[in-house]
Amino acid sequence: MKQVVLYHWSSVGGYFKRNQRMGKRKSRAKPLPKKRMDKLDTVFRCPFCSHATSVECRIDMKNLIGEASCRICQESFSTTVNSLTEAIDIYSEWIDECERVNNAEDEEEDDEA
DSSP states (O other): OOEEEEEEEETTTEEEEEEEETTOOOOOOOOOOOOOOOOOOOEEOOTTTOOTTOEEEEEETTTTEEEEEETTTOOEEEEEOOTTOOHHHHHHHHHHHHHHHHHHHHHHHHHHO
């Protein structure tokens, strides 16, 4: 393949070389590396006994049941799961349910008083 060298005038730097090859293929851009997702926690703090890393969440996809249980105080919570459910979702539902029950009890006490 024959290489042709051309000289061009530039107002910035004077003459410069420009290499041209006939029929040169353009190079492809390399694909970007995939971003690595951080792992989500599977062990949490118990809302009843407040021990750190005592609540463990398990997901049974065969029966579509998720369970969060504390190893210290033996409290547990079960809920239904789907294919997108993670351990943090089960723990969050447990915390939301605890808050809902506590708010309901507070409203009952306010009604009695």
